Amino acid sequence: MERKLRICTPLIISSLLILPLLSDLSKAQSEKPRGEIRVVESWRPDVTVLGHNVLQYLFEYALDRNELAPSLxxxxEWIDDTTLEVKLRQGVRFTNGEPFDAHAVKFNFDYQRQHNPGRGIQIYMKNVKEIEVVDPYTVRMILDHPDALLMNRMLSAGPKIGWVIGAPRYMEKVGWDEFLKRPVGTGPYMVEGEVKDYREMPEGxxxxxxxxxxxxxxxxxxKIRKITFVRYTPKEALRALIEGRVDLVTSLIPKDTLKVAESPHSKVVKGRQDVRWTVGCLNLMSPHTLPLRNMRVREALNYAVNKKELLRYAFKGNAVEMRGALTEKSGVDLSNTQPYEWNVPEARKLLKRAGYGEGFKMKLxxxxxxxxxxxxxxxxYxxxxxxxxxxxxxxxxIVRHVVYPNTREGYSWEDEDWWIVISSHPSYAPELMGGILEWHFHAGAPFQTSPDWLGVPLDRIYSQLLRTKDREKRFQIYKRANEYIADQALWVFTMAPLGLYGVNEEVEFVPQLSQYLYLDYSSVTDNHWSVRGERK
Incomplete structure (x- = not known):
């Protein structure tokens, strides 16, 4: 008899999980948290564990919409081009009893700017000159220059990357390093004991x-009373999930979905909206990679990619097509951006015209x-x-050599001999193209893989973007930027894989649109091992 795969589709997720959470609030309020789950966080566990779950932001990504939603x-409201006024939620307290108010927001900004080395505060919010307290529940952010992307940039996950709001008096008393071990926030969860460095923990x-x-x-x-984060390698995490020793594995590798679905203990949850992009970042800066500065070479590298084989063998059908740097889920008009179709003869012609008909050697x-x-x-190839x-x-x-190479002592592009870096990044931002421009292509970007002469048009687009507060007009700018990135073949465009999660059969997991692991909406069934144990 043919075995049916237990794979939760987005329709099932939205109809059975999200709608009851939103429509049956009175029932939710009468229920106490119950059960326990064990989680293997595959994407930056030092970042995503604390972000939202313990330490929250002023705004967050909406559960079911591709936009920002209120949080703290x-x-x-923009008062003028360089002044953003923010109204705060009233009646909120940190878990140690300290009040959350305008003074707490100002303290966190001032203190973390001095003590938090993370790029969330030092780079993402570098444009914020100061935060002024208007009244107990109103602050104003005073900027050095117009910055319509500020709110999106503030939502980077966790205290090591983003700007989070913690208990002021406690933070000042224990210091930043101790605060990271035993953080106190306003989130749905509190840390029991201390947060340890996952890289130093034994497997399991x-x-x-x-x-x-x-x-x-x-x-x-x-909904869940206790969450334990466990360190496993991807291979051992898969085995632990199949054997029922862990309840949730994030960033499941596509080739492992069949094994998960066939286990009596687990299922695959697909976040259809949780689309990531997997691209080949091209090194256009190094003297070792001069062929990549030729647009015909870059086009040839894209025409040579057989996306049907990628979809079949690498993604096991769990991916969508990229049109330029984006997908249809981005909300950007992609009507003028066509994907590079597989065409080896055309790729060979382009290489010959570029003077590389006999090929070359490169490092991936x-x-x-x-x-x-x-x-x-x-x-x-x-x-x-x-x-x-x-x-x-x-x-x-990747962080040391591609994302932030200029933070290394003695850094020089002449020392970088990589040609292509394949990397998967969650496309979590409601305005993803803003982040792409900010961190990849404009002159001076930390993720700078384009020479200044190539980035000039994108610099103009980026400058215009920062001054455009109207969201619809920004999306028109994103359209132009994406067309330019595609026309110039600034990446090797592959596919955008879906977010895949391996989940215990008795866990009702609600994935977010973003890659951030918001666990407050998820729950366990009556038959979950931890609930059965509580009833004994």
Whole structure:
């Protein structure tokens, strides 16, 4: 008898999970948190564990819409080009009893600017000159220059990357380093004990435990009483999920979905809206990679990519097509942006016209989860007589050599001999193209992989974007930017994989639109191991 795969589709998720949460609030308010789940967070566990779950933001990503939603703040308004007024939520307290108010917001900005080395406060909010207290529940952010993308930029996850709001008196008393170990926030959960460095923990050991905040300001939430974060390698995490030893594995690798679905203990949850983008970042800055500065070479690299094979073998059908740097889910008009279709003869013609008809050698680096993509690309490029050396790397390498190379002592592009880095990034921002422009292509961007002469048009677009407060007009600008990025073939465009989660059969997991792990909406059934244990 044929076995049916237990895969939760977005329709099932939205109809069975999200709507009851939103429509049956009175029932939710009468229920107490129950049960416990064990989580393997695959994407930056040091970042996503605390973000939202413990330490919250003024605004957050909406549960079911591609836009910002109120959190600790309830509204915002531009007073002028460089003054943003924010109204704060009243009646909220930190879990140690301290009040959340305008003075807490100002303290967190001033204190973290001095003590938090994370790029969330030092880079993302560098444009904020100061925060003024207008009244107990109103603040004004005074900027150095117009910045319509400020709110999106503030939502980077967790205290090590983003700007979060913690208990002021406690933070000042214990200091920033101690605060990171035992943070006190306003979120749906509190830290039990301390948060440990997951990289130093043995496999299978817990590095953070969260317990429900009984006084959480969003009544009826969270649903789960206790959450334990456990360190596992991807291979061991899969085995633990299938055997029922963990309840949730994020960023599930597509090739593992069948194994998860066939287990009696687990299911696959697909976040249809949780689309990520997987691209080949091109090194256009180094003297070692001069062929990449030729647009015909970059076009050839894209025409050589057989997306049907990528979809079949690397993504197992769990991906959507990219049109330029975006997908249809972005909300941007992509009518004038066509994907690069597989066309090896055209790729060969372009290389010949560029003077590289006999090919060349190049180095391709990839993260472990993307090894199938790397191997397929090597095969695709061999048809163009391009010899590709592939090397596996960790995310930390990408940060040091691609994202923030200029933070390394003695940094020089002359030392960077990588040609392509394959990396998957969550497309979590409601206005993703703003982040792409900000961190990848405009002159001076930290993720700078384009020479200044190539980035000039994008600089003009980016400058206009910062001055455009109207959202619809910004999306028109995003359209132009995406067309330019596609026309110039500034990346190797592959596919945008869906967000995949391995979940215990008895856990009702509600995925977000973003990659951030918001766990307050998820719950466990009566038959979950932890609930059965509580009843005994």
């Amino acid at each position: 703040a309830v509204s915002r 050991e817990a590095y953070a435990t969260l317990v429900a905040n009984p006084d959480y300001w969003k009544k009826g939430y969270p 680096f990839y993260e472990e989860r993307d090894y199938l993509i790397a191997h397929l690309l090597r095969r695709f 061999s048809l163009l007589k391009i010899e590709v050396e592939i090397t596996p790397i960790q995310w930390e390498w």
